[in-house]
Amino acid sequence: MKRSRIIFFMIFVLMSSIVACGQDDPKTELGTKGAKTGSSQCKPINMGKANADEQKPAFPNQTRVCEVESKSAYEVTVIAKGLERPWAVEPLPNGGFLITEKTGQLRIVSAKGEVGEPLRGVLPVGQGGVTEASREGGLPPITARGQGGLLDVALSPDFKNDYTIFWSFSERREGGSGTSVARGVLSEDRTSLENVRVIFRALPTDSNGLHFGSRLAFDPDGKLFITTGDRFDRRNRPKVQKFDNHLGKVLRINPDGTVPEDNPFTNKNGAKPEIWDLGHRNIQSAAIDEKGRLWTVEHGARGGDELNLIEKGKNYGWPVVTYGQEYSGSPIPGAVTQKEGYVQPVYYWDPVIAPSGMEVYEGDAFPEWKGNIFIGGLASQRLVRLVIENDRVVGEEHLLRERRARIRDVREGPDGALYVVTDARNGELLKISPRK
Numbered sequence: 244m245k246r247s248r249i250i251f252f253m254i255f256v257l258m259s260s261i262v263a264c265g266q267d268d269p270k271t272e273l274g275t276k277g278a279k280t281g282s283s284q285c286k287p288i289n290m291g292k293a294n295a296d297e298q299k300p301a302f303p304n305q306t307r308v309c310e311v312e313s314k315s316a317y318e319v320t321v322i323a324k325g326l327e328r329p330w331a332v333e334p335l336p337n338g339g340f341l342i343t344e345k346t347g348q349l350r351i352v353s354a355k356g357e358v359g360e361p362l363r364g365v366l367p368v369g370q371g372g373v374t375e376a377s378r379e380g381g382l383p384p385i386t387a388r389g390q391g392g393l394l395d396v397a398l399s400p401d402f403k404n405d406y407t408i409f410w411s412f413s414e415r416r417e418g419g420s421g422t423s424v425a426r427g428v429l430s431e432d433r434t435s436l437e438n439v440r441v442i443f444r445a446l447p448t449d450s451n452g453l454h455f456g457s458r459l460a461f462d463p464d465g466k467l468f469i470t471t472g473d474r475f476d477r478r479n480r481p482k483v484q485k486f487d488n489h490l491g492k493v494l495r496i497n498p499d500g501t502v503p504e505d506n507p508f509t510n511k512n513g514a515k516p517e518i519w520d521l522g523h524r525n526i527q528s529a530a531i532d533e534k535g536r537l538w539t540v541e542h543g544a545r546g547g548d549e550l551n552l553i554e555k556g557k558n559y560g561w562p563v564v565t566y567g568q569e570y571s572g573s574p575i576p577g578a579v580t581q582k583e584g585y586v587q588p589v590y591y592w593d594p595v596i597a598p599s600g601m602e603v604y605e606g607d608a609f610p611e612w613k614g615n616i617f618i619g620g621l622a623s624q625r626l627v628r629l630v631i632e633n634d635r636v637v638g639e640e641h642l643l644r645e646r647r648a649r650i651r652d653v654r655e656g657p658d659g660a661l662y663v664v665t666d667a668r669n670g671e672l673l674k675i676s677p678r679k
């Protein structure tokens with residue numbers, strides 16, 4: 244019995260690698276081929292067989308749209324190497340980049356690619372109600388366990404004047420850890436963070452190391468969106484549909500940590516006032532589009548990664564309305580794919596891409612890509628490009644497949660190039676720019 248299982252497993256591994264080779268047929272790094280858009284014979288990208296293949300999309304093009312190919316010629320340059328599990332990249336307005344490393348360092352990488360020392364931070368005692376003494380001279384205590392660590396970073400909307408930055412992390416707390424957000428001011432010499440304080444703590448705290456979210460995005464009014472996850476286990480999952488906690492939600496706060504008066508549930512009894520919407524599994528992608536609207540991509544269960552356009556006060560379903568199935572292959576208990584009162588995803592993937600960071604492209608360097616959504620793929624090792632028309636996905640392209648790297652974040656720089664970090668012990672910062 245045991246032996247046959249091993250043989251079966253070996254055959255499975257062999258087959259998987261053959262499929263993987265077939266999918267990743269070598270492509271040059273330069274995207275110069277003609278687009279296939281518009282063909283009635285078009286095919287979706289071959290990601291393999293769907294896990295929940297009996298599930299049907301709610302509308303056409305909600306999954307597996309036509310594969311398209313960029314006409315724009317681009318090149319990929321390695322700006323920096325040797326980053327330790329980078330989680331986020333944020334281009335700075337005057338050149339260079341802020342980079343978070345999951346293991347706890349926040350660094351500046353210069354425009355030329357020089358990797359700076361970790362920024363020194365100071366947490367004033369008593370501010371932010373920290374439950375444990377901060378590491379002396381360090382950032383608020385971070386638990387870099389499981390999926391936790393130093394996670395996203397965002398610039399203040401007025402960064403050019405206030406030098407303020409925001410970051411999310413899994414905070415070490417009594418009873419485990421939880422997603423928190425801190426802010427601090429970058430010193431003039433760009434070596435340390437000053438006036439650091441924690442402005443948000445997702446509750447409840449849990450002892451596991453999974454599903455922390457978390458991306459940060461400022462809306463055009465200067466309010467800060469924070470995304471979270473469901474903290475993974477069956478015990479926590481039902482909390483996503485309840486208002487008395489922060490799990491599986493988009494939250495919205497003022498940059499000083501107070502709650503905006505126009506949040507949807509500030510008058511609801513027992514509701515956490517930071518809640519903007521609910522019903523998410525684990526949102527690790529968030530970006531604002533040209534109209535100022537928030538888009539997110541979340542890790543679904545097996546076969547249920549989804550793209551959502553976020554609206555105030557809405558319910559996005561998890562775990563009662565969702566695509567996909569449990570990792571075990573069994574159905575998600577009690578779940579359906581459609582139900583009135585729950586927002587359908589704009590798009591979903593089965594099999595999944597395992598999404599990370601995202602960007603809505605608005606630059607001038609690639610006119611063809613304007614309004615497109617770019618999403619990093621971790622397990623899928625690719626950069627996903629979605630062509631959007633009337634808030635629906637009409638084309639999909641997978642870039643960077645030949646690099647075979649877990650893509651952790653993607654952001655647009657002031658120059659219109661895309662900047663990408665790869666999730667590895669020797670992580671890279673890549674630049675995608677027009678081919679010279």
Ligand SMILES: [Ca+2]
Binds near residue numbers: 459
């Ligand atoms: Ca960010």
Ligand SMILES: [Ca+2]
Binds near residue numbers: 588
């Ligand atoms: Ca959903």
